[in-house]
Amino acid sequence: MNYNWNWGVLFEEEYLGWLISGVGWTFSVALVAWVLALAVGILVGVGRTLPSRPVALLCTTYVEIFRNVPLLVQLFLWYFVLPEIVPSDMGRWMKRDMPNPEYVTAVVGLGLYTASRVAEQVRAGINAVGGGLTSAAYANGLSTAQTYRYVLLPISFRLIVPPMTSEFLTIFKNSSLALTIGLLELTAQSQQIAEYTFQGFEAFTAATVIYVVIALCATVIAQILERHTKIPGFVGKA
Template identity: 45%
Template structure:
C-alpha cells in the first residue's frame, strides 16, 4: 500500500481540541528540548568544574567524593537515573519537600527532574575531562602561581582553569551535543520534548515520515548551531602555539 504524503498536516488544527496546530506541538517540544538542554548544560558545567578541581586537590575527602560520584553516575544507565529522579527521589526526600514537589504542575515536575538528572549525569563526564586537563598542565604553572602569592583558589581561578578549559573546548562541544541528544531519553518519564511530540503527532495523524523528517531537521539545526557557537568561542580563546626554536 502506497504511503500518502501530506506535508500540510503541520498546519492543521490538532484533533484534541487544543487551540494549536500540529506544527505548534513540534514548536512546543522544541522549546522544552532547548530549555532542558541549556539548564542541564549549566548544571553539568558548574558541577563538573567543582568535581574536577576537587579530584586534583591533595584533600582526600574531595578526591574520594569525586571518584565515587563519577563511578556511580557513569555506570548507571541514564534512563534508570531518570526513573529514580522522578519516581523515587520525591518519596525519599523530606515529607514537606516531597509534597511541595508533587504539588507543582506536571510539566514543571518533568522538566526540573530532567534538568537535574541530565545535568548530574553529564557532570561526571565533564569532571573527568577537567581533571585530565588540569593534570596535563606543567607543574611549574601552579608553582609559579603560588610564587606570585596566589592562594590555591586563586591559582585555579586565574591560572590553571582558564588554560585547562581552553584545551578541552572540543570535548566540551561533544558533551553539549550529547546533552542535546540525550534530552530525548526523558520522554520516558512523560516530558513532552521534541521527539515525544513527534510520536504524539504520529499517534494522531499516522503521518510518520513527515513527523520524523521534521524532527530530524530540527535536531540538525540545533546541533549545527551549537557547534558553530562553540567553534567561534574556541577560535576566540584558543591559546597561540609558540613556534619552535630556530
C-alpha cells in the first residue's frame, strides 16, 4: 500500500480549527445531554420503584420504549418526523426558526435515550439497598418521600457511581451519531477533513486519539469519585 502520509495537515490553521470546533460541539452536546439524562433518569428510576402502580407502569413504559429503539432511529424521528406531525406553526418554527435545530435535536434525543439507561441504574441502586432499611425507615415514622430522601437515594446514588461512569462515557461516544442530522461534531469534522484533504487516516486517527483522551480523563475522575463515595459493606473488595 503506497499511502502518502501527511500528519502536518492536522496542524494547518483551517483543519485544526475544524477539529477544535468539533471537540467543542461534542462536549456541548454530551454534557448538556448528560444533565438532561440525569434529571429525567433519576425521576423515572425512582418512579419505577414507587408503591404507586400507575406511576411505576408509566415509568417502565418510558424505559422500554426509549431503551429498545435504536438511538439513530430516535434522532431521525425527532429531527425529520416530529416537525411534520405537530401543528404547522410549531413545525415551521422547529424546521426554520429554532436556533441550532441540529444541536437541540441531538441534545434532546441523546438525553432522553440515555435517561432510560440512567433510570435502570437508579432503579437497580435503590433495589440494592434492600428492604431492611426501607422497613426500618417506615417503622421510625418516615413517609415514603422522607424514606427516599433520607435513606434510599443517598445510599443508592453512591452505589451506582461505577455503572454511571460507563453511561457517561457512552454518551460521549453516542454523540457521534449527531453527524447524521447535520451537526458538525468531532466525527463529522474529521470526515470533512478527510474529504477536503484525502488524508482520511490522519483525520480519523486524530478523532480516535481525542475520544480516547476524553475517556481516560473521565475514567480517572470517576475512580477518584468512587473512592470517596464507596460504602463499606456494600462495595466488595474487587
